[in-house]
Amino acid sequence: MQRIRNYAHINSLRQARYKYGKVVAILDSRTSEICQHLNGKYIRVRVAAATIDRLTKLDPGDYALELYKSADGRAYAQNPVEYVENRVGSDGVIEDSLVAEGRGFPPYHPNCRTRVYGIGKGEVEGKAAAS
Numbered sequence: 852m853q854r855i856r857n858y859a860h861i862n863s864l865r866q867a868r869y870k871y872g873k874v875v876a877i878l879d880s881r882t883s884e885i886c887q888h889l890n891g892k893y894i895r896v897r898v899a900a901a902t903i904d905r906l907t908k909l910d911p912g913d914y915a916l917e918l919y920k921s922a923d924g925r926a927y928a929q930n931p932v933e934y935v936e937n938r939v940g941s942d943g944v945i946e947d948s949l950v951a952e953g954r955g956f957p958p959y960h961p962n963c964r965t966r967v968y969g970i971g972k973g974e975v976e977g978k979a980a981a982s
Contacts, residue, residue, distance in 0.1 A: 853958040858903045861956065861967055865900040869969035871944070872896050874957065876965040885931040886957075886965045892943050893975050894967060898950045906953050918953055927954055942975060 864872055876882055876890040906914060918924050927934045935954070938946040949955035957965040 853963055857957050857967065858907065861896060861899045861903060864896045864967070864969045867969060869896045871970050871975045872899065872956070872967035873970045873974070874945075874965060875968050881964075883931075883960055883963070885935070885959045886963065888932045889935065889939075889945070889959070890965070892939055892945050893970070894945050894950050894956050895947060896969070898947045899956045899967070902951050902953050902956075923952060923954075931959065944975060 861872065871893045874889045874892045874894065876886040878887065878890065906917075909917065919928065923934075931954075935945075935949060938949045938955075940946065945955040947955075956967055957963050959965060
């Protein structure tokens with residue numbers, strides 16, 4: 852259910868012509884390490900939407916093979932923070948390659964409560980200029 856909700860919301864952001872989305876996790880005692888790590892980071896909406904378009908056309912078996920049973924899927928499952936930690940730019944933008952894999956935007960795991968929110972045009976650019 853979370854996957855459908857997030858996929859639909861990212862497609863809504865694409866339709867509204869947002870360039871970036873911000874990963875926003877619910878931070879409490881139940882928050883996973885991966886959600887804590889990616890909280891406040893950014894994705895390019897067009898890349899995420901293109902990935903969603905590609906993934907939703909796969910048969911369920913092929914979807915599972917790609918996301919969970921592939922070498923990348925197993926590496927992500929074993930240590931998701933280690934898998935993503937070097938794939939976030941200094942500007943806080945998650946690399947397009949990670950987003951294109953389907954692992955750069957939520958849900959990051961079963962029962963994930965993390966979402967993507969559309970952000971104003973200058974937020975990412977302003978953050979990059981300040982760093």
